[in-house]
Each structure stands twice: as C-alpha cells, then as structure tokens.
Amino acid sequence: MAAQPRFWDPRGERFGTPTYPWGLVPLGLATRRQLRARGLRPGGQQVVAQILWRSRRYNAGIRAAYLYRLDLAKPVRPMTPAKWAALAKANAARRLCPQCRRDAGYVIPTSLGVCVTCADAPSLAA
Numbered sequence: 001m002a003a004q005p006r007f008w009d010p011r012g013e014r015f016g017t018p019t020y021p022w023g024l025v026p027l028g029l030a031t032r033r034q035l036r037a038r039g040l041r042p043g044g045q046q047v048v049a050q051i052l053w054r055s056r057r058y059n060a061g062i063r064a065a066y067l068y069r070l071d072l073a074k075p076v077r078p079m080t081p082a083k084w085a086a087l088a089k090a091n092a093a094r095r096l097c098p099q100c101r102r103d104a105g106y107v108i109p110t111s112l113g114v115c116v117t118c119a120d121a122p123s124l125a126a
Contacts, residue, residue, distance in 0.1 A: 007052040018049035020067075025051060029067040036076070043074030 005021040012018045020026070029049055035041060049067040079087075094107045097115035104115040112119045 006054075015050070015052070017047065020049060020051050022051060022053040025049075025067060028070050030070055030073075031065045031067060035068060035070075035073050038070075038073075039076050040070070040073035041076050042068045043072065045069060045072045 005024065007015075007019050007021040008024070009015050009019040010026075030038070030040075031051070032042065045068055047066040048069055051065045051067065053063055054061060055063045091107075092103070095103050095105065097104050097108060097118055099114045099118040102115070104117075108115055
C-alpha cells in the first residue's frame with residue numbers, strides 16, 4: 001500500500017479545513033490567482049479548502065494557498081473611469097523621486113527610496 005502524501009486531509013480532521021498537497025486538488029476548486037486568470041473573484045464565499053506545501057524560502061517552512069469553489073465565484077467587476085484615474089495617479093506617485101522631485105520614468109525602488117541618480121549622487125561627489 002502506498003503512503004499518503006504528508007498534507008492529504010480531505011475531511012479536515014488534522015488541519016481543521018480540507019487540505020490537499022500541491023498538485024492534487026479536486027476539480028471545481030481554485031486559488032485566487034486561478035480565479036483571476038479566469039476573470040472571476042471569490043465573491044464573498046468562505047475558504048472551502050487549502051493547499052499546503054513545504055518551502056525552503058520562508059521561516060515557517062510550510063506555505064498555504066486557500067481554495068474557493070468555482071461554481072460560487074462571481075465575475076470580476078469592471079474598472080470604472082474613476083478607478084483608472086486613481087490607479088494612474090498612484091503609479092505616477094511611485095515614479096516621483098522625493099529628493100529631486102522629478103519623474104524618474106520608472107518605479108522608484110523601495111530599497112533605495114530615491115531615484116538611482118539621487119542614490120548615486122553621494123558616491124559621485126566622493
């Protein structure tokens with residue numbers, strides 16, 4: 001008899017919610033990203049299951065993705081002109097350098113906090 005995968009718990013007895021390992025999710029369930037790729041959103045429904053997998057990237061070592069029912073998912077709401085304008089304004093603010101007050105033409109890296117020209121300025125003066 002083959003051993004069951006580590007995160008196999010379709011009844012939710014061990015993890016509290018039905019749990020599946022990576023790649024063994026039943027049909028009719030999808031993650032948020034998978035819903036979005038189909039033009040859908042959860043639409044207020046509760047999480048019905050989860051996927052668990054081991055990861056060396058994160059301290060906890062175990063990652064989770066929540067699953068939603070496809071039949072209860074709703075279509076994504078269309079963007080209104082006001083939302084498009086707000087998004088454009090927010091993206092423009094991310095390109096504005098707080099030091100030189102110029103549009104950098106790219107999103108300012110959060111690691112620098114200023115445009116590359118301003119970040120390199122102290123090293124150029126030395």
